[in-house]
Amino acid sequence: MANLTPSGASISRQSLADRIAAWGRHHRFVSQDALLRLLDTPLAAITTWIVVAIALALPIILYLLLNYAGTLRQDWDGSPRISLYLHSGVDERLAADLTSRLLLRSDVASADLITRQQALLEFEQHSGFGDILNTLPDNPLPALIEISPVATDGGDIRLLVASLQQEDWVEEVIYDADWMLRLFTMLELAERLTLTIGIVLAVGVLLIIGNTIRLTIENRRSEIEVVKLVGGTDGFVRRPFLYLGFWLGLGGALGAWLVVQLSIGYLSGPIERLAQSYRNDFALRFLSIEETCLILIGGSFLGVVAALLSVGQHLSRIQPQ
Amino acid sequence: MLTFDQVSKRYPSGKEALSGISFAMQAGEFAFLTGHSGAGKSTLMKLIIAMERPSTGQILFNGENVNRIAHSRVPYLRRQVGVVFQNHQLLFDRNVYANVALPLEIGGHRPSEIRGRVRAALSKVGLADRENHFPITLSGGEQQRVGIARAVVNRPSLLLADEPTGNLDPDLSRDIMDLFLQFNQVGVTVVIATHDIALVEQLDKRRIELDQGRLRESKWQT
Ligand SMILES: Nc1ncnc2c1ncn2[C@@H]1O[C@H](COP(=O)(O)OP(=O)(O)OP(=O)(O)O)[C@@H](O)[C@H]1O
Numbered sequence: 001m002a003n004l005t006p007s008g009a010s011i012s013r014q015s016l017a018d019r020i021a022a023w024g025r026h027h028r029f030v031s032q033d034a035l036l037r038l039l040d041t042p043l044a045a046i047t048t049w050i051v052v053a054i055a056l057a058l059p060i061i062l063y064l065l066l067n068y069a070g071t072l073r074q075d076w077d078g079s080p081r082i083s084l085y086l087h088s089g090v091d092e093r094l095a096a097d098l099t100s101r102l103l104l105r106s107d108v109a110s111a112d113l114i115t116r117q118q119a120l121l122e123f124e125q126h127s128g129f130g131d132i133l134n135t136l137p138d139n140p141l142p143a144l145i146e147i148s149p150v151a152t153d154g155g156d157i158r159l160l161v162a163s164l165q166q167e168d169w170v171e172e173v174i175y176d177a178d179w180m181l182r183l184f185t186m187l188e189l190a191e192r193l194t195l196t197i198g199i200v201l202a203v204g205v206l207l208i209i210g211n212t213i214r215l216t217i218e219n220r221r222s223e224i225e226v227v228k229l230v231g232g233t234d235g236f237v238r239r240p241f242l243y244l245g246f247w248l249g250l251g252g253a254l255g256a257w258l259v260v261q262l263s264i265g266y267l268s269g270p271i272e273r274l275a276q277s278y279r280n281d282f283a284l285r286f287l288s289i290e291e292t293c294l295i296l297i298g299g300s301f302l303g304v305v306a307a308l309l310s311v312g313q314h315l316s317r318i319q320p321q
Numbered sequence: 322m323l324t325f326d327q328v329s330k331r332y333p334s335g336k337e338a339l340s341g342i343s344f345a346m347q348a349g350e351f352a353f354l355t356g357h358s359g360a361g362k363s364t365l366m367k368l369i370i371a372m373e374r375p376s377t378g379q380i381l382f383n384g385e386n387v388n389r390i391a392h393s394r395v396p397y398l399r400r401q402v403g404v405v406f407q408n409h410q411l412l413f414d415r416n417v418y419a420n421v422a423l424p425l426e427i428g429g430h431r432p433s434e435i436r437g438r439v440r441a442a443l444s445k446v447g448l449a450d451r452e453n454h455f456p457i458t459l460s461g462g463e464q465q466r467v468g469i470a471r472a473v474v475n476r477p478s479l480l481l482a483d484e485p486t487g488n489l490d491p492d493l494s495r496d497i498m499d500l501f502l503q504f505n506q507v508g509v510t511v512v513i514a515t516h517d518i519a520l521v522e523q524l525d526k527r528r529i530e531l532d533q534g535r536l537r538e539s540k541w542q543t
């Protein structure tokens with residue numbers, strides 16, 4: 001009988017260190033147990049992981065692409081620029097003359113002459129195709145004058161463009177801001193769309209994991225009741241489900257990481273070629289250790305939050321009868 | 322250690338399961354709770370461990386007001402009370418050992434201590450050789466004894482047993498009663514709800530009798 005004498009509140013006799021050790025032991029046991037139970041139904045586990053992985057990977061890939069597009073914007077200083085390509089008949093002296101005349105205009109802030117020679121040099125530097133030009137008997141590039149307008153308003157700039165087009169020494173006027181601005185508006189739209197998609201999918205992940213946890217709570221109902229009957233605290237009862245959320249989130253994040261890395265590998269070739277055509281040396285690189293950690297931590301965090309929400313909603317309803 | 326003061330319990334269905342119950346138990350006492358089926362025995366026990374809350378009246382256990390106990394304190398109250406449930410309340414996906422170990426795991430005891438105490442409790446109820454069996458493979462009486470082992474493994478100061486001999490033959494019933502008497506002898510306060518009047522009359526102990534939710538007679542002994 002000595003082994004079973006009453007102690008009343010036996011819990012109070014344990015030292016703090018004992019209790020911390022017990023707490024750690026329980027966490028270790030419960031986290032392993034949650035994973036093992038999850039793997040007990042591999043099909044259900046993998047399905048949830050894949051769904052979560054796709055929901056996480058999509059906004060990450062969109063974000064990376066936007067990041068790339070953002071570097072295009074950085075290259076552009078934001079001021080609209082007009083390029084005047086000169087007739088081949090215009091010689092260098094006349095070109096310089098025209099440039100200074102343009103500078104005198106009140107609607108022109110700056111005008112820079114790029115001679116045929118300079119244009120050729122620049123092309124050689126940036127494209128690496130200089131050799132091809134050298135095989136040509138003559139420099140095919142026209143001289144141009146780059147103008148930045150005083151006006152910032154699109155309508156006023158277009159008026160200037162129209163008046164310059166009238167000049168008979170002008171071969172062609174190219175106003176880059178037009179399509180740049182349109183591109184940037186589209187980028188901003190894409191950014192907001194990505195954010196929206198990200199939020200919607202994050203909520204989706206919360207619902208998916210939350211629902212899996214709700215079903216698990218339902219399946220383990222009698223166990224929850226018995227644990228509550230013999231003195232399990234809310235924290236004790238909640239713990240397996242929080243770990244389940246953690247594993248679902250972490251597994252999903254790992255899957256997302258894999259999907260993102262594969263997508264980067266698949267997309268990087270075309271992206272690099274595209275970047276080069278914009279004289280931009282951006283390359284889509286694989287996710288770094290830091291970014292990997294961020295994705296894994298973010299995914300497991302999302303899983304735990306989903307579990308907390310689901311557990312808060314469903315666990316208190318289960319009371320022993 | 323346990324006081325009921327004018328306690329009534331009306332279920333949401335409108336059924337008044339207990340009305341105006343008052344009695345007190347001293348630490349170390351042993352009492353039978355008797356009465357016809359539906360008299361309110363299980364309800365009374367559920368009130369003590371806050372599975373149900375009284376409609377009116379007051380319940381004091383070890384100086385704590387059970388009817389006003391905070392939700393977060395309920396688990397600690399339940400750790401001080403060992404309960405043998407009428408419907409066993411065993412976990413059918415865990416073996417006998419794990420079922421009995423549950424209160425100790427919840428209490429955060431060391432694995433070595435858990436092992437020792439579970440073995441001791443199981444041998445007390447004569448199930449030492451069944452620790453790896455699953456409850457579903459046990460008879461009703463054996464499941465009952467697993468429930469008893471789980472109720473005492475945490476060394477509670479109060480032991481409640483709801484029909485602990487309901488599924489047992491007379492010999493085994495007597496053994497189980499002796500077991501409760503042993504617990505009582507080392508200081509555990511014991512309350513046993515039972516139909517088994519023959520057994521109650523064999524033992525000259527205090528008897529709290531319920532009739533339609535009312536206290537009919539309380540026979541004091543010792
Ligand atoms: N959850 C509940 N909701 C409504 N009524 C209930 C509930 N639980 C018990 N009752 C009613 O309260 C009365 C007392 O029930 P209780 O279970 O306490 O009786 P008992 O004395 O334990 O009976 P038995 O010996 O059959 O186990 C019964 O009439 C029962 O129908």
Ligand SMILES: [Mg+2]
Binds near residue numbers: 362363364407
């Ligand atoms: Mg009953």
